[in-house]
Amino acid sequence: MTDNMTIEQIKSLLSRFYEGKTTPEEERQLAAFFRREDVPEDLQQDKQLFLLLAQTSEQEMPQDIADEITAFVNNLGQSDDIQPLTHVSKQHKGVIYRLKTPPKDKEFNVPEVRTTVTRAPHLLRPQATGFRSVRLNRFWYRVAATVALLAAIGGGVLHHQRTYAPDPFRDTCATPEEAAAQIQRANSMIAKATEQCMAPTSKALQKADAAKQLINQHINF
């Protein structure tokens, strides 16, 4: 099946592999492809990385080294100078870390140093899953904290307004008589406004009536 796959399909599979979305069957296909001699030049680096990952996962790791690597990887995740770049694969539970600032040592004259850390699935699966979920949890904690902060500020402002600010819409009329006088005043103001607004329409209607009468007179005559 690998022989029939085009380079584009391999590249697509490879990008899914780096995103940790490939299935074990797809990873086997990639492994079969990268074990071939005629791998294109632009995929040579990926070949090295992939074969390294595959080789590592196939080896049995002594328990004390596994513990040491676990501690090292967990420290990497907490370091300020290093950030996780991507998860390599669900199967291998690998994480590629990138140094945020390249070291000034002359030995490292490349702009970016990548350290690949892979974990044997049978040894480190729980920690790997936990590491990812901690990152997700951090995001949701931040969202929850932002929402809580906004709610607290909004609640505080509303509480302050309701408690201390005078209600602008409280009754200004102390007695029903006073209210009656104001309502009558409003009635007369509204009547004046509607009359003025309707005046052109009334005039037009009167003219139309007059024209209608004139036409009727002529018809009857």
Next chain:
Amino acid sequence: MKRIILAICIIASSLSTQAQNQIFSKYATIDGVDFVCINKAMFGLGTKMISVAGGGEDLSKLGSLDKMLIISSDSDGGKKQIDKDIKALSTDKDYEVLMTSHSSGGDNMFIFTNKRKPHELIIGTIEKEHSSMIVVVGDFSKEDISNFLNQ
């Protein structure tokens, strides 16, 4: 960055709601402006008194009213603010102008209501030396307003 934009949007939307209420409430504290607020209970008592005395009860025909505001001013500052708000409301996309009248003497009348939910009827008057706004807030339909204005 997304969180900051989200926070700004939430704060802006709550402030804009507040701002809408402040169009009328701010007049309660402006000097030189006559601000009258009659709430539902007092309005009921007032209209009852008018009907007992044999007077008209035009506004009560509009339907169930919650509140009525009469805002008027003869002073320069107050009049300018009322004129500004009437003009702003007449171009506000949330309000619909039902009637307008511009007389040669410089008097302008505006009658508008909310576009989506007609629970506010506003009658704005801009005269040479006096401006006023009557805001009627209640539960009434467009038909109620139409019948009220054509009575």
